[in-house]
Amino acid sequence: MKKNVRIVINGAEHRAEVEPRLLLVHFLREVAGLTGTHIGCETSLCGACTVLLDGMAVKSCTVLAVQADGRSITTIEGLAASENLHPIQEAFWEEHGLQCGYCTPGMILCAHDLLQQNASPSEQEIRDGIGGNLCRCTGYQHIVNAVKAASRKMNQRQRAAARAAD
Amino acid sequence: MIPASFDYESPKTLNEAITLLASREDAKLLAGGHSLLPAMKLRLASPALLIDLGRIGGLDYIRDSGETISIGALATHAAVAASRLLLASSPLLAQAACNIGDIQVRNRGTIGGSLAQAHPSADYPAAILALDANIVATSQSGERVIPAHSFFTGMFTTALRPDEIITEIRVPKTAGSGTVYKKFHHPASGYAVVGVAAVVRGATGKIDDVAIGITGVAEVAYRATAVEDALRGKPASAIAEAAKHAADKVEALGDNYASGDYRRHLAQVYTRRALQEALSSKRK
Ligand SMILES: Cc1cc2nc3c(=O)[nH]c(=O)nc-3n(C[C@H](O)[C@H](O)[C@H](O)COP(=O)(O)OP(=O)(O)OC[C@H]3O[C@@H](n4cnc5c(N)ncnc54)[C@H](O)[C@@H]3O)c2cc1C
Numbered sequence: 122m123k124k125n126v127r128i129v130i131n132g133a134e135h136r137a138e139v140e141p142r143l144l145l146v147h148f149l150r151e152v153a154g155l156t157g158t159h160i161g162c163e164t165s166l167c168g169a170c171t172v173l174l175d176g177m178a179v180k181s182c183t184v185l186a187v188q189a190d191g192r193s194i195t196t197i198e199g200l201a202a203s204e205n206l207h208p209i210q211e212a213f214w215e216e217h218g219l220q221c222g223y224c225t226p227g228m229i230l231c232a233h234d235l236l237q238q239n240a241s242p243s244e245q246e247i248r249d250g251i252g253g254n255l256c257r258c259t260g261y262q263h264i265v266n267a268v269k270a271a272s273r274k275m276n277q278r279q280r281a282a283a284r285a286a287d
Numbered sequence: 288m289i290p291a292s293f294d295y296e297s298p299k300t301l302n303e304a305i306t307l308l309a310s311r312e313d314a315k316l317l318a319g320g321h322s323l324l325p326a327m328k329l330r331l332a333s334p335a336l337l338i339d340l341g342r343i344g345g346l347d348y349i350r351d352s353g354e355t356i357s358i359g360a361l362a363t364h365a366a367v368a369a370s371r372l373l374l375a376s377s378p379l380l381a382q383a384a385c386n387i388g389d390i391q392v393r394n395r396g397t398i399g400g401s402l403a404q405a406h407p408s409a410d411y412p413a414a415i416l417a418l419d420a421n422i423v424a425t426s427q428s429g430e431r432v433i434p435a436h437s438f439f440t441g442m443f444t445t446a447l448r449p450d451e452i453i454t455e456i457r458v459p460k461t462a463g464s465g466t467v468y469k470k471f472h473h474p475a476s477g478y479a480v481v482g483v484a485a486v487v488r489g490a491t492g493k494i495d496d497v498a499i500g501i502t503g504v505a506e507v508a509y510r511a512t513a514v515e516d517a518l519r520g521k522p523a524s525a526i527a528e529a530a531k532h533a534a535d536k537v538e539a540l541g542d543n544y545a546s547g548d549y550r551r552h553l554a555q556v557y558t559r560r561a562l563q564e565a566l567s568s569k570r571k
């Protein structure tokens with residue numbers, strides 16, 4: 122028994138008739154054609170498939186597409202508002218927060234959730250925050266540095282925006 | 288990794304969900320999906336129908352009900368961990384919730400789902416037992432209140448009947464007590480190798496009352512009654528000796544990572560630490 126779903130991805134609406142067992146990550150990659158979201162383990166452990174569901178980080182291999190019906194998803198392709206990179210993306214680039222890049226989209230979206238909750242996390246809070254995301258290349262230190270740098274950038278920009286609004 | 292085919296319903300009201308559940312023996316409830324979907328992908332579970340509770344509005348509240356705090360079954364681990372109300376008047380559940388899995392798991396998993404799953408290494412059961420919480424189950428015959436001590440009946444099994452849905456969890460306020468959840472995380476899975484939840488009431492240096500819930504050691508979480516009995520009315524200096532009874536008469540589970548003896552040992556050490564911390568963190 123197929124189901125009709127309507128999922129807004131990065132601001133654009135996608136409608137499809139899907140089997141209820143279709144995982145959200147397969148919807149994103151195969152139905153919507155957005156392959157920035159990676160599949161690592163498919164067993165909820167590696168975090169490579171992390172996307173934002175209504176703004177919150179989730180492992181899209183452990184959400185059914187039908188559960189996302191009517192809701193809004195942000196993938197790595199939609200994180201930056203314009204042509205420019207998002208500050209977290211910039212920070213990963215500048216701090217060498219990636220090597221092969223396989224874990225990176227998930228790391229960045231998980232870091233996004235963390236920084237929404239806690240704008241200035243400590244090193245330990247960052248390590249705990251990305252605890253559900255595995256990286257086989259970097260040894261994590263440069264990822265932690267990148268999240269710290271992203272936090273500084275985002276706080277600076279927020280202060281600048283607040284001053285501009287005064 | 289794709290689950291076997293199933294039908295899917297997403298009722299908008301609790302009544303519809305209850306009716307659906309009663310009408311189909313081969314149905315399973317879906318809440319956060321963070322135990323059920325992994326099991327379905329491994330084909331350890333292949334329900335013919337999933338009844339998704341996620342579209343039922345208003346079942347994710349955390350509210351003040353006077354003597355107790357009431358938590359809707361669909362409250363996520365993240366919501367419990369961050370609840371100001373819980374942190375102010377009954378922090379133990381929040382202390383356990385922030386230890387569950389990772390950010391992504393906490394954003395999806397629900398308290399009702401975790402209790403129904405009754406994983407032997409889950410975090411909530413220790414806290415629910417130590418708090419003497421009540422679990423409200425709803426079916427076509429109405430509401431039934433199940434006390435924590437009779438809720439967990441074995442590994443992955445509970446006192447829930449197949450037609451019942453957990454709708455609410457009621458926890459007492461613990462003002463005047465110190466509460467602590469201490470967890471030894473499994474390095475790969477993140478589940479508790481041992482998790483100890485402690486509620487301690489007493490003036491500095493003396494223990495008036497104490498409750499200890501332990502998860503991860505046995506097939507089912509339990510109250511460390513031998514430790515509790517040895518501590519009521521006793522000075523804080525009695526903690527170290529009493530904590531040695533944390534796994535008395537318990538058949539400890541062992542696996543490749545942690546043998547039964549090791550878990551027993553951890554239970555004693557974590558019980559001692561939890562009690563000492565709870566006594567010194569005691570609130571007004
Ligand atoms: C990577 C990972 C790490 C994890 N780490 C931990 C950890 O460290 N500690 C921990 O405690 N847990 C951990 N979990 C499990 C997690 O907490 C789950 O969210 C939880 O066990 C189940 O809750 P759920 O809402 O996801 O339930 P589901 O997976 O949707 O359901 C689980 C079971 O409960 C039933 N059910 C669900 N809701 C109800 C209800 N309201 N009434 C009756 N039955 C219901 C379902 O039918 C199903 O049988 C982890 C999970 C993952 C994927």
Ligand code: FES
Binds near residue numbers: 166168
């Ligand atoms: S692919 Fe989803 S957690 Fe690994």
Ligand code: FES
Binds near residue numbers: 256
């Ligand atoms: S950069 Fe290769 S897995 Fe993280």
